[in-house]
Amino acid sequence: MSSSQICAVGRRSTQTMAKFDEQRRNGSVGSRFRSIRTRLAGTTIRHHVTRPHRSPATRKEVRVPSTDTAHHTTDEREVQSLDRVVIRFAGDSGDGMQLTGDRFTAESAIHGNDVSTLPNFPAEIRAPQGTIPGVSSFQVHFANYDIATPGDQPDVLVTMNPAALAANLGDLRRGGLIVLDSAEFTAKNLKKVGYAEDPRHDGTLESYQVVELDLTGLAVAAVEPFSLGRKNSERAKNMFALGLLTWLYGRPLGPSEKFLAGKFASKPEIRDANIAALKAGHAYGETCELFRVRYEVAPAPMPEGTYRQITGNLATAYGLITGANRAGLQLFLGSYPITPASDILHELSKRKSHNVVTFQAEDEIAGVSSAIGASFSGSLGVTTTSGPGMSLKSEAIGLAVMTELPLVVVDVQRAGPSTGMPTKPEQADLLQAMFGRNGESPVPVLAAKSPSDCFDTALEACRVAVTYRTPVIMLSDGYLGNGAEPWKVPDLDEIPRIDPNFATEPNSSAADGSPRFMPYHRDSETLARPWALPGTKGLEHRIGGLEKSARTGAISYDPSNHEDMVTTRAAKVKGIAKTIPPTVVDDPSGDADVLVLGWGSTYGPITAAVRRVRARGLSIAQAHVRHLNPLPEDLGDLLHRYRRVVVPEMNTGQFAMLLRSRYLVDVKTISRVRGLPISPVDLCEELCQYCNGETEEA
Numbered sequence: 001m002s003s004s005q006i007c008a009v010g011r012r013s014t015q016t017m018a019k020f021d022e023q024r025r026n027g028s029v030g031s032r033f034r035s036i037r038t039r040l041a042g043t044t045i046r047h048h049v050t051r052p053h054r055s056p057a058t059r060k061e062v063r064v065p066s067t068d069t070a071h072h073t074t075d076e077r078e079v080q081s082l083d084r085v086v087i088r089f090a091g092d093s094g095d096g097m098q099l100t101g102d103r104f105t106a107e108s109a110i111h112g113n114d115v116s117t118l119p120n121f122p123a124e125i126r127a128p129q130g131t132i133p134g135v136s137s138f139q140v141h142f143a144n145y146d147i148a149t150p151g152d153q154p155d156v157l158v159t160m161n162p163a164a165l166a167a168n169l170g171d172l173r174r175g176g177l178i179v180l181d182s183a184e185f186t187a188k189n190l191k192k193v194g195y196a197e198d199p200r201h202d203g204t205l206e207s208y209q210v211v212e213l214d215l216t217g218l219a220v221a222a223v224e225p226f227s228l229g230r231k232n233s234e235r236a237k238n239m240f241a242l243g244l245l246t247w248l249y250g251r252p253l254g255p256s257e258k259f260l261a262g263k264f265a266s267k268p269e270i271r272d273a274n275i276a277a278l279k280a281g282h283a284y285g286e287t288c289e290l291f292r293v294r295y296e297v298a299p300a301p302m303p304e305g306t307y308r309q310i311t312g313n314l315a316t317a318y319g320l321i322t323g324a325n326r327a328g329l330q331l332f333l334g335s336y337p338i339t340p341a342s343d344i345l346h347e348l349s350k351r352k353s354h355n356v357v358t359f360q361a362e363d364e365i366a367g368v369s370s371a372i373g374a375s376f377s378g379s380l381g382v383t384t385t386s387g388p389g390m391s392l393k394s395e396a397i398g399l400a401v402m403t404e405l406p407l408v409v410v411d412v413q414r415a416g417p418s419t420g421m422p423t424k425p426e427q428a429d430l431l432q433a434m435f436g437r438n439g440e441s442p443v444p445v446l447a448a449k450s451p452s453d454c455f456d457t458a459l460e461a462c463r464v465a466v467t468y469r470t471p472v473i474m475l476s477d478g479y480l481g482n483g484a485e486p487w488k489v490p491d492l493d494e495i496p497r498i499d500p501n502f503a504t505e506p507n508s509s510a511a512d513g514s515p516r517f518m519p520y521h522r523d524s525e526t527l528a529r530p531w532a533l534p535g536t537k538g539l540e541h542r543i544g545g546l547e548k549s550a551r552t553g554a555i556s557y558d559p560s561n562h563e564d565m566v567t568t569r570a571a572k573v574k575g576i577a578k579t580i581p582p583t584v585v586d587d588p589s590g591d592a593d594v595l596v597l598g599w600g601s602t603y604g605p606i607t608a609a610v611r612r613v614r615a616r617g618l619s620i621a622q623a624h625v626r627h628l629n630p631l632p633e634d635l636g637d638l639l640h641r642y643r644r645v646v647v648p649e650m651n652t653g654q655f656a657m658l659l660r661s662r663y664l665v666d667v668k669t670i671s672r673v674r675g676l677p678i679s680p681v682d683l684c685e686e687l688c689q690y691c692n693g694e695t696e697e698a
Helices: 014-026 097-111 162-171 187-193 215-222 230-234 237-248 254-263 268-287 312-327 342-348 364-376 387-403 430-435 453-468 478-482 559-579 600-615 635-640 654-663 680-691
Strands: 034-040 043-049 058-061 077-081 084-092 114-120 135-143 156-159 177-181 209-213 293-296 307-311 331-335 356-360 380-385 407-413 445-447 471-477 484-488 594-599 621-625 627-629 644-649 668-671
Touching: 084 097, 084 162, 084 237, 097 114, 097 135, 097 237, 097 254, 097 307, 097 484, 135 162, 156 162, 156 237, 162 177, 162 187, 177 237, 215 230, 215 237, 215 268, 230 268, 237 254, 237 268, 237 293, 254 268, 307 312, 312 331, 312 342, 312 380, 312 407, 312 453, 312 471, 312 478, 331 342, 331 364, 342 356, 356 364, 364 380, 364 387, 364 407, 380 387, 380 453, 387 407, 387 430, 387 471, 407 453, 407 478, 430 445, 430 471, 430 627, 430 654, 445 453, 453 471, 453 559, 471 478, 471 600, 478 600, 559 627, 594 600, 594 635, 594 680, 600 621, 600 644, 600 680, 635 654, 644 654, 644 680, 668 680
Parallel strands: 077 293, 084 156, 156 177, 177 209, 331 356, 331 380, 380 407, 407 471, 445 471, 594 621, 594 644, 644 668
Antiparallel strands: 034 043, 043 209, 058 077, 084 135, 114 135, 114 484, 307 484, 445 627
16 A cells, blocks of 8 residues: 555445454554655645555556646556445535535435435524534435445544534544645634644644645635635535545536536526536546545445435425325425424425425414314315424314314424424424323324335325324434435335225214214224215214214213213224234344334434344344334234343433333333434444343343
C-alpha cells in the first residue's frame, strides 16, 4: 500500500477483517503506523496507514494523471471492494446536508445497493449558525446485502464546520475518514463550539484519517463564471462535497445532475452553478490524486421487480391512497401541520387526480372532526399528527368510536412530552394510543416497522377501518417517517379489494311489517354496524356522541343497553385478531432460550443486533408484531415457550408493561429515550448478557 494511500473507509466482511487482524497479530501485516501530512491544491491529508498489506478484494483501474506535477505518480489506481459503508454529512442547517445526503442515497439506490438513512436536524427553521444545537446531519448506510439500519458508527464524516465536528466526532469509528472544510475552522467558529485549541492540531484527530479541503474556496472557484456573488457561491460547497464522495465510491453522477436540472429549472444560473460545483467535486477527486484508492460497493441481490427509494411518510401517503382505491372510496385527509407528520399532508395535497381531497385545518380538533364528517358522508376519513396533536384529537377519536365510522389516525411519534424534541423519534405514544380517551373506547392500533413497511401498515389500517367500522391508529415515528430505503413497487391488481359494503336498503321490519332500518343491526362475523350514506331514502338514523340503543339507534340511557354496547364495541375490536396472520419467529437453531420481541421502528436495530449475537455463536430468537391491539392470537403461547422475553423499545417499557399484564410473563425491558434510534452495538451487548445468563433477576 502506497504511503499516500488512505486506508479503506468502509467495511469488509467479518471474515475478511478477522483474517486481517490475525495477520497483523502474527506480524505478516506491518503494524507500524506513521503519520503523514501532505499538502496539495489547498488540501491537507492526515491519516494513519498500515503497510504493506494489499487487500485481495482489489482490482486495477486505469491511472488518472494528477494535475499537480509535484505529486504526479506512475502508480496505478486501485478500486477496493467493500461490503458496506456508512457516511454522515454534517453542517449547519443552511449547509444543505439533508439534500446532499438524500442525493447520495438516491445515487446509491440507483446503483443497486440496499440503503438505509437517518436524517437528524434541529427543530428550529434556522438554528444559531455555527453552534452545536444548529447542526444538521444525514447518515446513509449502503451495502451489497440486505441491511436493517442506518448503521452505528460512520466510516466517513463530511463536516462543514467545527460545530459539526464536535457534535459528531464521538460517533465516528476509529480509523474513519474525516473530510472537513478548512475555511470554516476560524478562531470565531472554534470559540462558538468551546474549542480552546484547533482540534486539527492538538491531537484530537490523531485516531482518524483527515482530509482538509477548502471546500468553500473550491466551490466558489467552481461557480465563478456564473457571477452569483460570494454568499450565494459559498452555498454550492455541499454539491462540491457530493461530487467528491460520488467519485470516491463510484456512484452515478447523472441522477443528481438530472435532479438539479429539474429543481432549479426556473433559475438557470443557480441550476448551472450547482451542476458545475457537483462536476468540479467529481473532477477534483479524479485529478488531484488525493485518494490513491477508490471504493466500490456492489449492488445488493434483490428479488426481481421495480424498486424506488421511499421515505416512511411517502410510503404512508401511498398506502392510504391505495387503501382508498381498493375500497373504491374517495380519500379525505383533514390535518393540521405538525412535525414530523407534515410530509404526508404535503404529498397527499398533490394527488387530487387520484381521488384525494385534502383539508389543511386551523387546528388538530378541526382536522380530525372534518375527517369523521367525511367518513359519515362515504369517504375514507384520515387525519395525521404527532404526540401533542394526538392529545388534542382524543375526544374526537372517542366520537369516532361511538359513531362507529371508519377513520385512520396516523401518529408519527416524536420525543415528548409537550413540545419535547419535535424532530427526534420516540415510541412513547403507545399507551396514549391504547388508552388515551375517556370511557371504554378500544381502538385497533398498528405500528410500521420500516420506511417501506409504512405502505403495508397504512393499507392494513384502511382495511381494518373500513371492514370493522372503527377508528384505527397507525403508529410511525420520525425515524421511519424521514428515513428512506428501497421499496419494491407492488402490482395494484394483486392487492385485495376492500369491500365498504354500504347499506342500500332497510335491514329489518317494523311491527306492522313495513321496512325499517336498524343502524346497529350488526354483521354476524365482524360485528360492524351498517354504513349508510346520508340522504339514502329509508336509511335515516341518528348519529352523535350520545349512547345509542343497540338496535334502533335511538338515544339511550338504559344501564343494560350501555353495558351491552360497551361489550359489543370491545368484542368487535377483539375479533380483528382472527384476521391477523400467525406470528413469524426467527429461531434458526430452534433451541433458543431468549426471545427478543419488538414493535415499530425497533425492527431494524433488533435485526442488526440479533445478527451480531448469532455471529458470536449464541442462540437467540426474534419476533416482531405489527398489530398491538388486538395482539395476535398466538402471541401468549409464543411468549411462554421461552425462558426469557426481552423487549427493546424507545420508551420506558410501555409494550413490556402491556405484555406483563396480559400474559403474566416476566418480560424484560431494554429502554432508550434519547431521541435517537436504538444502537445495534449497544443492544447486542445487552442481549448477549441475557443469552449468557449474566443479567440479574429483576
